[in-house]
């Protein structure tokens with residue numbers, strides 16, 4: 001069945017949050033709960049610092065990619081604009097797992113770990129729905145984000161990936177991303193990858209699928 005890649009909008013926030021929880025089980029942001037993820041994806045839809053795309057098929061969202069031109073600033077916006085909605089879910093998560101406090105503090109230092117460069121966007125989340133993986137949706141969304149970055153005047157896309165997520169590591173390396181550094185956060189090892197937007201990389205022509 002054909003899918004279409006369209007711009008990420010506020011009405012996609014709920015399903016994007018669900019895809020995040022399903023695609024990133026056991027990760028820190030997912031552990032903060034559905035209310036937190038919903039607020040995060042609503043903020044990303046409204047923020048001038050963010051943009052993204054969804055793959056839509058028969059009016060259903062089957063994949064999402066979101067990213068930012070300054071992820072540290074997006075988290076600050078989230079706290080300033082939606083902090084009142086985050087207090088209860090975050091407190092609940094800390095009460096259940098006190099070690100979350102350390103993870104929250106580490107999140108504040110995330111930008112200093114990835115060391116974003118001028119002219120770079122960060123792909124924050126990419127997922128296709130589990131029953132639609134391996135059909136090119138991830139590839140189409142990835143390259144839509146790269147093209148969106150280029151159109152906004154950026155020259156490089158970066159992203160971090162947990163090394164234990166072997167499928168995602170392989171996926172990003174297959175798109176032509178270069179490993180820049182490894183860093184530790186949340187007790188795990190992550191890799192920071194970048195892709196210069198030269199348009200010599202394979203696959204950038206595919207933004208619509210079937």
Ligand SMILES: CC(C)(COP(=O)(O)OP(=O)(O)OC[C@H]1O[C@@H](n2cnc3c(N)ncnc32)[C@H](O)[C@@H]1OP(=O)(O)O)[C@@H](O)C(=O)NCCC(=O)NCCS
Pocket residue numbers: 023024125126127128129132133134135136137138139140159160161162165167168171174
């Ligand atoms: C990584 C991810 C976005 C890829 O999305 P996708 O829609 O499966 O991507 P594609 O179909 O374009 O490519 C997937 C690759 O796996 C292969 N594949 C085949 N069957 C597959 C299956 N059942 N499931 C996943 N991948 C499969 C594809 O052939 C392709 O390989 P290739 O690059 O050698 O051609 C997806 O696995 C996902 O949503 N994972 C969970 C969330 C996540 O970890 N995101 C990344 C965080 S950095």
